Amino acid sequence: MKNFKLIYTIGVIVLAVLLTLGIASLILAVLGADVLKTFWVIFCYPFTTFKNLSGVINIMTPLTFVGVGICVAYRSGIMNIGGEGQMLIGLLCAIVFALYSGLEGPASIPLIMLAGMIGGAIWGFFPGILRSKFGVSELLSTVMFNYIATQLYSYCLRVPLLDPAVAGGAGDPQTVKLVESQWLPRINEVIENVPKGTRFHTGIFIALILAVIVYLFMWKTPVGFKMRAAGASDRAARYGGISVNKYLVLAMLVSGACCGLAGTVEILGVHHRGLGNCTGGYGFSGIVVALFGGLHPLGVVPAAFFFALISFGCSALQINKIPVPSNVIDVLMGLVILVIVAAKLIIANPYLMDRAQRKVLSLLNRKEAA
Amino acid sequence: MLDFIVLFLTVGIPLSSALLLASLGETVNQRSGVFNLGCEGVMCMGAFVGMFIPFMVGGSGPVAWYVNVAGLLAAAVVGALFGLLFGVVVIKFGAPQGIAGIGLQLFGTGLAGSLYRHFIGGAQGVAGINSIRIPILSDLPIVGKMLFSCNPMVYVAFLMVPVVHYILFKTPWGLRVRACGTFPRAADSMGIDVSKTRYQALAFGSAMAALAGAYLSVCYAKIFTDTLVGGRGFIAVALVYFGRWSPVGVLGGAMLFSLAQALQLAVQAYGFSAFPYEFLVMLPYVLVVVVLVFVGKSKHVGPAMLGKPFNREMRT
Numbered sequence: 001m002k003n004f005k006l007i008y009t010i011g012v013i014v015l016a017v018l019l020t021l022g023i024a025s026l027i028l029a030v031l032g033a034d035v036l037k038t039f040w041v042i043f044c045y046p047f048t049t050f051k052n053l054s055g056v057i058n059i060m061t062p063l064t065f066v067g068v069g070i071c072v073a074y075r076s077g078i079m080n081i082g083g084e085g086q087m088l089i090g091l092l093c094a095i096v097f098a099l100y101s102g103l104e105g106p107a108s109i110p111l112i113m114l115a116g117m118i119g120g121a122i123w124g125f126f127p128g129i130l131r132s133k134f135g136v137s138e139l140l141s142t143v144m145f146n147y148i149a150t151q152l153y154s155y156c157l158r159v160p161l162l163d164p165a166v167a168g169g170a171g172d173p174q175t176v177k178l179v180e181s182q183w184l185p186r187i188n189e190v191i192e193n194v195p196k197g198t199r200f201h202t203g204i205f206i207a208l209i210l211a212v213i214v215y216l217f218m219w220k221t222p223v224g225f226k227m228r229a230a231g232a233s234d235r236a237a238r239y240g241g242i243s244v245n246k247y248l249v250l251a252m253l254v255s256g257a258c259c260g261l262a263g264t265v266e267i268l269g270v271h272h273r274g275l276g277n278c279t280g281g282y283g284f285s286g287i288v289v290a291l292f293g294g295l296h297p298l299g300v301v302p303a304a305f306f307f308a309l310i311s312f313g314c315s316a317l318q319i320n321k322i323p324v325p326s327n328v329i330d331v332l333m334g335l336v337i338l339v340i341v342a343a344k345l346i347i348a349n350p351y352l353m354d355r356a357q358r359k360v361l362s363l364l365n366r367k368e369a370a
Numbered sequence: 371m372l373d374f375i376v377l378f379l380t381v382g383i384p385l386s387s388a389l390l391l392a393s394l395g396e397t398v399n400q401r402s403g404v405f406n407l408g409c410e411g412v413m414c415m416g417a418f419v420g421m422f423i424p425f426m427v428g429g430s431g432p433v434a435w436y437v438n439v440a441g442l443l444a445a446a447v448v449g450a451l452f453g454l455l456f457g458v459v460v461i462k463f464g465a466p467q468g469i470a471g472i473g474l475q476l477f478g479t480g481l482a483g484s485l486y487r488h489f490i491g492g493a494q495g496v497a498g499i500n501s502i503r504i505p506i507l508s509d510l511p512i513v514g515k516m517l518f519s520c521n522p523m524v525y526v527a528f529l530m531v532p533v534v535h536y537i538l539f540k541t542p543w544g545l546r547v548r549a550c551g552t553f554p555r556a557a558d559s560m561g562i563d564v565s566k567t568r569y570q571a572l573a574f575g576s577a578m579a580a581l582a583g584a585y586l587s588v589c590y591a592k593i594f595t596d597t598l599v600g601g602r603g604f605i606a607v608a609l610v611y612f613g614r615w616s617p618v619g620v621l622g623g624a625m626l627f628s629l630a631q632a633l634q635l636a637v638q639a640y641g642f643s644a645f646p647y648e649f650l651v652m653l654p655y656v657l658v659v660v661v662l663v664f665v666g667k668s669k670h671v672g673p674a675m676l677g678k679p680f681n682r683e684m685r686t
Contacts, residue, residue, distance in 0.1 A: 027481065031484060031488045079468050130662075130663060134662075134663045136659070136662045136665075139407060140607065140611065141662065144656075144662075145659070147652070147655045151651050151652040151655075155646050284472075284476070287472060288476075291469060323488070324484070325484045325487040327479075327480050327483040327484055327487075328484050329480065330477070330480025330481075331476075333476050333477075333480070334411070334473045334475070334476030334477025337470065337472060337473030337477075338459050338465075338470055338473040338477065341465035341470050342459045342463045342465050344465070345464050345465050346463055349464075351681075
């Protein structure tokens with residue numbers, strides 16, 4: 001049994017997938033849905049038309065940004081759950097810059113994005129410095145900063161940035177629409193022969209480029225190496241002369257900037273104005289994406305596609321007359337996280353593998369004896 | 371001014387109960403070395419189960435009251451089951467607890483919301499458990515209204531402070547729990563089953579969290595919504611750090627946080643509208659961060675092996 005490790009790994013993965021599907025089907029059955037049809041809508045329906053597929057890509061874009069940002073933080077040994085707040089502050093800065101800088105035209109787009117990145121980085125800086133200077137657990141401080149950001153954003157939306165058109169209490173608070181030349185171009189304006197009439201925007205290319213840049217930064221530069229060393233083993237890194245605290249803060253800055261960019265691209269590409277609920281919970285689902293992508297920026301891209309797929313599928317359940325509430329997506333994501341983290345540890349545990357190997361061998365021997 | 375203070379305390383005390391129950395539970399499981407960030411999800415499930423049973427059975431009068439109590443108990447049982455499920459992932463397989471906790475949070479909130487829409491739907495309430503007025507004492511001026519005409523669960527929550535203190539610091543089981551959180555290898559060598567103790571502590575902690583959720587849906591709001599728990603689970607985890615892993619400290623933290631929240635509600639009710647209310651809503655969260663800064667600085671540390679899985683076969 002030389003290749004037992006490979007067989008064991010594949011076996012655990014297959015079991016994990018079956019377990020996830022089993023529990024998910026059970027829950028769907030309890031909710032009174034036709035299980036097979038539900039899975040068809042979640043996994044196949046998004047591919048049926050170009051419009052659906054572009055919807056998936058539009059969800060994939062922010063998920064990739066956030067996922068890449070979360071990877072940087074986790075690899076450097078700090079768990080960033082504050083993606084949601086960093087997105088909000090990032091897009092807030094971007095909107096303020098876009099509305100009040102007076103810049104227009106395509107050249108202003110990169111500057112607006114830079115503003116968004118700075119906003120996100122500032123919001124990531126606080127938990128980073130709290131952790132490195134005061135030893136405050138980032139798990140808690142980032143969550144608190146999410147709430148603070150939500151309130152700050154809803155204040156800005158309600159008072160200083162309020163669109164005069166809805167000022168009299170008519171409709172939800174929102175900001176003025178950005179000038180059209182500040183929008184990210186739609187994909188049919190860039191590439192010919194692409195059907196019109198979808199909200200498919202070019203943000204996905206920026207997301208893919210960012211994933212590659214972050215990969216190169218983390219794996220091919222000395223700074224990235226030091227950040228990963230600080231995350232892998234802080235004591236060893238300190239012994240090697242790396243200032244762990246400095247790199248923790250840097251990791252949170254980069255991570256926050258990625259999340260801020262996610263919010264900014266969402267505004268420039270999809271909404272074109274600040275709305276009440278424009279983060280769409282991507283700050284949280286980005287964590288799942290990062291984990292599913294193996295905490296690697298290039299793994300995040302397919303993971304983001306997969307989660308965008310099921311996210312779009314879950315939101316399309318109602319249209320397809322399946323009586324399942326759309327927040328079943330949270331159930332699926334939670335389930336996937338729990339199964340993945342457990343399966344990873346089972347694969348990595350040499351004792352469990354030994355036991356499984358002995359069991360398989362004894363079964364085989366018994367067969368031979370009989 | 372006096373009635374402002376009375377209003378502010380009368381709002382604050384019921385608000386603190388949910389946080390208090392959840393953080394006391396979390397204190398126990400953190401003392402055993404398990405960090406349950408999924409408290410929020412367990413609270414949501416508790417809130418759903420707590421109101422689901424009275425909603426389905428219905429009835430009125432004393433029967434309805436007992437059904438509501440049954441809802442609370444069922445919520446605690448479901449919470450304990452969620453704790454055991456989480457235990458399989460983080461204790462048996464030793465998965466990273468922060469990440470698994472986020473998974474549990476998403477799973478619990480999503481499941482509670484989905485089940486609610488499927489089985490109940492719409493904004494439907496339950497009779498719930500009403501406040502009781504303690505005879506004589508509730509007729510006292512000021513304190514009568516504040517302290518002696520609360521919901522029974524509020525008294526239960528406050529009673530749990532000495533109970534949890536007694537369990538943790540005066541019983542053999544509490545000693546085992548603390549040993550497993552501080553030095554599991556030594557506990558193991560003394561014949562204590564570390565995994566079993568941690569499972570027990572986690573089941574207890576999650577049952578308390580679910581009870582806190584059920585308090586919100588059955589006693590406080592008498593209705594379930596997706597935002598009912600609204601981040602209280604995360605606050606409860608933060609309060610454990612705030613209270614330095616002691617039930618009395620947690621009580622202080624829960625009171626401080628809820629009073630800050632009540633202050634904000636009272637200020638809004640009194641209509642100081644010139645000041646944007648968002649900053650008042652923000653206040654308790656800012657307060658938690660500020661306090662965490664001071665707690666982090668102090669040399670008093672939490673359970674040494676908090677968040678670290680224990681495997682008796684590993685030689686580290």
